[in-house]
Amino acid sequence: MSEDNKSTPPKLRPPQASPSTKPASINSSGVSKPPASVSGTEGSKPPTNASGAVTPKPAAAINSLGYTRADYKGLPSTLCTGCGHDSITNQIIGALYQSDISPYDIVKLSGIGCSSKTPAYFLNQAHGFNSIHGRMAPVSLGVHLAKSQLKLIGVSGDGDTASIGLGGFVHMIRRNIPIVYIIANNGVYGLTKGQFSATADLNHKTKTGEANAFSSIDTCRMALDLGCGFVARGFSGDMKQMVALLSAALRYNGTAVIDVISPCVTFANHDGSTKSYDYAKEHLSAYQEVEFLPHSEIQKVDYPEGEIKEIMWPDGSQLLLKKATSDLSQFNDPDASIKALREAENAGQILTGLFMCKQNLEPLQKRKNYVDDLSLLSDEDVRIPKDRFKSFISQFS
Numbered sequence: 224m225s226e227d228n229k230s231t232p233p234k235l236r237p238p239q240a241s242p243s244t245k246p247a248s249i250n251s252s253g254v255s256k257p258p259a260s261v262s263g264t265e266g267s268k269p270p271t272n273a274s275g276a277v278t279p280k281p282a283a284a285i286n287s288l289g290y291t292r293a294d295y296k297g298l299p300s301t302l303c304t305g306c307g308h309d310s311i312t313n314q315i316i317g318a319l320y321q322s323d324i325s326p327y328d329i330v331k332l333s334g335i336g337c338s339s340k341t342p343a344y345f346l347n348q349a350h351g352f353n354s355i356h357g358r359m360a361p362v363s364l365g366v367h368l369a370k371s372q373l374k375l376i377g378v379s380g381d382g383d384t385a386s387i388g389l390g391g392f393v394h395m396i397r398r399n400i401p402i403v404y405i406i407a408n409n410g411v412y413g414l415t416k417g418q419f420s421a422t423a424d425l426n427h428k429t430k431t432g433e434a435n436a437f438s439s440i441d442t443c444r445m446a447l448d449l450g451c452g453f454v455a456r457g458f459s460g461d462m463k464q465m466v467a468l469l470s471a472a473l474r475y476n477g478t479a480v481i482d483v484i485s486p487c488v489t490f491a492n493h494d495g496s497t498k499s500y501d502y503a504k505e506h507l508s509a510y511q512e513v514e515f516l517p518h519s520e521i522q523k524v525d526y527p528e529g530e531i532k533e534i535m536w537p538d539g540s541q542l543l544l545k546k547a548t549s550d551l552s553q554f555n556d557p558d559a560s561i562k563a564l565r566e567a568e569n570a571g572q573i574l575t576g577l578f579m580c581k582q583n584l585e586p587l588q589k590r591k592n593y594v595d596d597l598s599l600l601s602d603e604d605v606r607i608p609k610d611r612f613k614s615f616i617s618q619f620s
């Protein structure tokens with residue numbers, strides 16, 4: 224945890240005991256570990272009935288890799304009670320549990336902010352890098368080049384991404400770095416007590432009534448314009464939609480941007496805030512309804528023509544898009560999605576759903592023909608030979 228994240232958000236929960244966890248066991252290539260029950264129940268007393276006899280505990284449900292949902296959890300949250308970011312954490316855990324991805328094959332990334340603290344609250348067993356403010360995207364490039372077979376999940380704030388981190392965000396998209404890039408968007412800098420961020424809407428008001436004088440940056444429109452292959456917006460209060468979007472993003476091989484409206488209950492949940500729970504509930508509008516069917520739950524159902532679009536994933540899972548405000552052919556047309564987002568903004572609506580899902584974009588590694596795993600290169604491969612180094616240095620003597 225960096226120095227910055229030691230600043231304390233207001234209304235903290237009392238400290239809670241952290242769950243017991245086993246350290247990650249990593250194989251020789253630094254990846255994965257065979258499925259095991261790592262829920263950490265050893266050492267605790269078994270449950271007993273009134274007469275003191277040990278009652279058998281019902282077995283926890285497991286996913287296809289043999290992990291329980293608890294195996295995808297992290298430490299208890301220290302965010303304000305009711306913070307939208309905690310809902311996103313739960314949604315990430317839910318999507319990961321049904322993802323068939325081992326916790327040991329994931330790298331969690333973040334910048335600085337309340338949102339950037341949240342990777343501590345999921346996936347205790349994963350690798351992680353809590354970077355500096357606005358630098359999650361460039362750090363993700365380094366991590367990906369060092370170990371391209373690991374799955375990257377990043378949580379950044381709207382300040383972290385759209386204010387200080389905008390340059391890195393833009394170039395990450397241009398390079399199509401494979402990462403699930405979640406923007407927990409509350410329109411404010413929560414950690415530093417509620418200043419406007421670059422996604423705060425024009426005329427959005429602070430708690431003391433000050434109106435924002437500047438127009439907002441829409442990270443989804445920007446990502447679409449830059450050619451991002453997976454772009455979506457969700458609301459932290461909509462578990463079903465978020466788990467569906469995250470489940471699809473986790474299977475996407477390229478940059479997957481999900482902007483999530485995530486109310487800050489302490490600094491942006493009042494009348495006049497356009498990122499409050501009440502405002503979001505009154506102004507949400509769905510581009511389409513989304514539903515995710517893991518491959519184990521697929522059933523063949525016939526839908527009326529034009530009402531449902533099925534997106535198939537390589538593992539056999541399906542993302543179902545059901546017609547809402549848009550014609551279902553629009554979602555893969557960046558111009559149509561940008562137009563719909565702009566129209567929604569002009570009408571004071573928050574448009575959520577999937578705006579782009581292009582599965583055939585070449586990921587970074589293929590475009591540049593990079594080696595798969597920089598971390599496996601030998602010293603000889605990465606060191607300049609001694610004689611060449613000497614001759615290079617001799618130029619300066």
Ligand SMILES: Cc1ncc(C[n+]2csc(CCOP(=O)(O)OP(=O)(O)O)c2C)c(N)n1
Nearest residue numbers: 227336337338356380381382383412413414
């Ligand atoms: C270089 C630098 N500038 C400023 C800060 C102070 N700072 C810490 S977090 C933050 C903004 C956090 O806002 P956001 O990313 O939206 O996350 P939130 O706390 O709202 O979840 C700022 C400005 C910093 N840590 N580093």
Ligand code: SF4
Nearest residue numbers: 303306337413487488
């Ligand atoms: S974003 Fe707001 S509500 Fe959430 S922890 Fe930070 S200050 Fe609290």
